[in-house]
Amino acid sequence: MSAPDAEAPKLDKARHIKYWQRCHKSFLPTAYTGSDSTRLTFAFFIISALDILSVPLTAQDRAAVRTWVLSLQHPDGGFCGSPTHAIAGENASKGSANIAATFFALILLGMAAETEEEQRSAFAGVDRKAILLWLKKLQRSDGSFGQVLWEGEPTGGRDTRHSYLASSIRWMLRGSVEREDENRVEDIDVEKMTQYIRGLQTYDGGIAESSTEESHAGYAYCAISALSMLDRHSDAAANAKGAMDSGIEDRAKLLKFLAHRQFKYMSNTEAIASDEGSTENYLEAKLGDLSLDGERAYTGFNGRWNKKADTCYTWWACSMFRLLDADYVYDAVPTGNYLLDITQHIIGGFGKAVGEPPDIYHSYLGLATVGLIGGHDLKEVDAGLCCSTDAVRKIEMAREGMLEALKKQSEQRGGWGGEEFWGKAAEMIKWKTPSNVAVFELTIGNSRSKSKSQFYDPCQEAAQRSYKCLYRNNGDKAMCGEYFQAYRDCKSAWLEKRRKERGTLW
Secondary structure, eight states: OOOSSSOOOOOOOHHHHHHHHHHHHOOOGGGGGGGGGHHHHHHHHHHHHHTTTTTTOOOHHHHHHHHHHHTTEEEEEEEEESGGGGOTTTTTTSSOHHHHHHHHHHHHHHHHHHHHHHHHTTTTTTTTTHHHHHHHHTTTTOOOOSSSSEEEEEEEEOOOOHHHHHHHHHHOOOOOOOTTTOOOOOOOOOOHHHHHHTTTTTTSOOOOSSSTSEEEEEEHHHHHHHHHHHHHOOOSTTTTHHHHHOOOSSSSHHHHHHHHTEEEEEHHHHHHHHTTTOOOOOOOOOOGGOSSSSOOOOOOOOOSSSSSHHHHHHHHHHHHHHHHTOOOOOOOHHHHHHIIIIIITTSSBBBBTTTOOOOOOOOOHHHHHHHHOOOOTTEEEETTTTHHHHHHHHHHHHHHHHHHHHHHHHHHHTTOHHHHTTTTTTTTEEEEETTSSOHHHHHHHHTTTTTTTOOOOTTTHHHHHHHHHHHHTTTTTTGGGGHHHHHOOOOOHHHHHHHHHSHHHH
């Protein structure tokens, strides 16, 4: 522990770079073996940490990241966490795509782009349509999201992590696409998602997996960040916070809960406890015990009531203050002191708490918090996506480039407009029944020799919308009910009008 008049603690950037390069270039310790199915998560922490530290990847490493990440893409949408569960002799796509892996995969692809050309093509090879359709299927009727699809149904808990990941994936891939554009995909139910999150606030102002369970700073971060990503996607004014406003039932109580996650870390008490064989430091100092003699202030954060300070909770709490425009609630200086003087490790990285070795998870979130607070020659960190703002800019470029490429492909195919749509010979549009048993085909005959007016059908535009919807949704009729109903209503009204006018159909 440093004396109060000593130089302020600093980030040992050189040691952190060595720590993360070692993680990148060599085998991880055996303790990580049991988590190999989440290898994409480890890759995100490592590559993103190097990015925050301004250590660029070589062209060879960038290509390797792209190739490996894309190899984990599932043909039915999403990304698998690692090739671990692939059937022998098969590729990773034989496993199950999960929502966390998909989030990390997309950010990795953005970060593995350096030149402007690479950034605009970073999402080349990503099946945007399949992922967005898969994402919609992961949403339950109550607005929550599952982690994976099992026999077509979302499974894997209802906690806010999944909502956050879904909201972020939506932001990274969806973009602004006109309603009638063939590249538009049916959206998740944003209103249900927002209201579901609103119902998770607990009696103490925190957020949990349900309003009757224990509140937790990690759950709270995921809920608030999910709402912030919905607002970030919105076409409304940049300062509009519609989802944040409607998705938080009591903002004041939430801020009070978060403010109580910080407490004066008693370094002397920790040292005494360590000598006695205990390293627990749960409690706030009593008012009468607070010293005025200038001992350096350390602010630790916990995630739940009566828990000890933990490096990762500095991120969950401080990033929420940023998202809620409430940085005034905490003091960045003692918070930084805690990270840099208490949990920063001599070999680089951060430990979970005092005296503990560094691990990838706590090392990354500790570094991200220092970047969020600012200074120490680190890139600025985005509170919503938990990566550098430079990486966020690359992701925006990747999305823009992907949508431009899709638009060009549509134009080269002739698009859906007017005569070109109706003139396609033997166009096959397929859809599956809900039971996935039978597959039906609809053939639009060759009508190139006729003009649109010769069909004597004013409902062609409604029919066209139906077919375009089927195309956007891989032939899933359930996603296009409103379009088919609009066509049926139009047809019925037209037939009735013809009968009244002429007494016969034609």
